[in-house]
Amino acid sequence: xxxVEYKQFYDQVGKVNGWDFSKVKSVSEGVKWNFYDEVIxxxxxxxxxxxxxxxxxxxxxxxxxxxxxxxxxxxxTGMIETALKNLKQSNKPNIRFLQMDAEKLDFPNNxxxxxxxxxxxxSAKEIAKVLVNDGVFLTQQVSENDKLNLKEAFGRGQAxxxxxxxxxxxxxxxxxxxxxTDILSFEFNATDYYETAEDLIFLLKxxxxxxxxxxxxxxxxxxQQFIMNNQTERGIRTNSERFMIIARK
Numbered sequence: 001x002x003x004v005e006y007k008q009f010y011d012q013v014g015k016v017n018g019w020d021f022s023k024v025k026s027v028s029e030g031v032k033w034n035f036y037d038e039v040i041x042x043x044x045x046x047x048x049x050x051x052x053x054x055x056x057x058x059x060x061x062x063x064x065x066x067x068x069x070x071x072x073x074x075x076x077t078g079m080i081e082t083a084l085k086n087l088k089q090s091n092k093p094n095i096r097f098l099q100m101d102a103e104k105l106d107f108p109n110n111x112x113x114x115x116x117x118x119x120x121x122x123s124a125k126e127i128a129k130v131l132v133n134d135g136v137f138l139t140q141q142v143s144e145n146d147k148l149n150l151k152e153a154f155g156r157g158q159a160x161x162x163x164x165x166x167x168x169x170x171x172x173x174x175x176x177x178x179x180x181t182d183i184l185s186f187e188f189n190a191t192d193y194y195e196t197a198e199d200l201i202f203l204l205k206x207x208x209x210x211x212x213x214x215x216x217x218x219x220x221x222x223x224q225q226f227i228m229n230n231q232t233e234r235g236i237r238t239n240s241e242r243f244m245i246i247a248r249k
Contacts (some may be wrong), residue, residue, distance in 0.1 A: 042136045049116065050072075055076075067113075102176040141242065143161040147209050153226040168185060168243045185246075186246075200227070
């Protein structure tokens with residue numbers, strides 16, 4: 001997918017479910033952290049926080065008490081529409097949602113104490129510009145071998161065939177060049193079990209793991225065989241591979 005295709009995809013997702021996967025029944029083994037718990041630990045009550053790629057805003061709303069002001073941005077119109085609806089229902093007075101391109105952050109220089117970004121693109125130079133001196137940037141990203149058995153079954157998918165660690169190395173290099181220091185990285189590869197076929201189908205239809213899933217009749221034949229091959233007592237097995245980077249300006 002190019003950037004235009006991603007925006008169209010996420011606009012559609014935002015209007016359908018706001019990137020809220022709370023109804024998907026699955027369990028994971030081997031997860032080493034909760035990203036927004038890590039964000040909370042980096043925040044003080046007097047801080048201003050920017051969340052890039054905020055989606056439907058569910059995660060940001062859940063940590064509203066961790067900072068003085070929290071601003072979530074997303075490029076997708078559909079996602080921001082959903083986030084604003086969620087904000088209205090939450091009655092949280094210290095959160096704002098804005099449609100904005102992460103490649104061009106329209107904020108004053110040295111404005112934020114903490115910047116977070118989960119599973120979304122970012123510009124290290126733009127973050128360095130809006131982050132205060134000694135501010136912290138945290139990002140969690142999807143590693144190349146995430147959902148590897150699914151992508152191999154379909155013969156297509158995000159980063160399929162890409163060398164593991166390439167994206168993490170790229171981001172660390174970009175952050176270093178933008179002036180960040182004390183750059184730490186972490187990773188895990190967890191085993192996921194999806195309870196039913198419907199849960200797995202929801203995942204595939206609402207994420208770009210397997211591009212254009214469901215547009216070909218053979219996709220469901222492949223999925224049926226995949227489920228047969230990976231069905232366990234705990235559910236349908238796949239994996240979640242993630243890396244996290246924490247950097248200080």
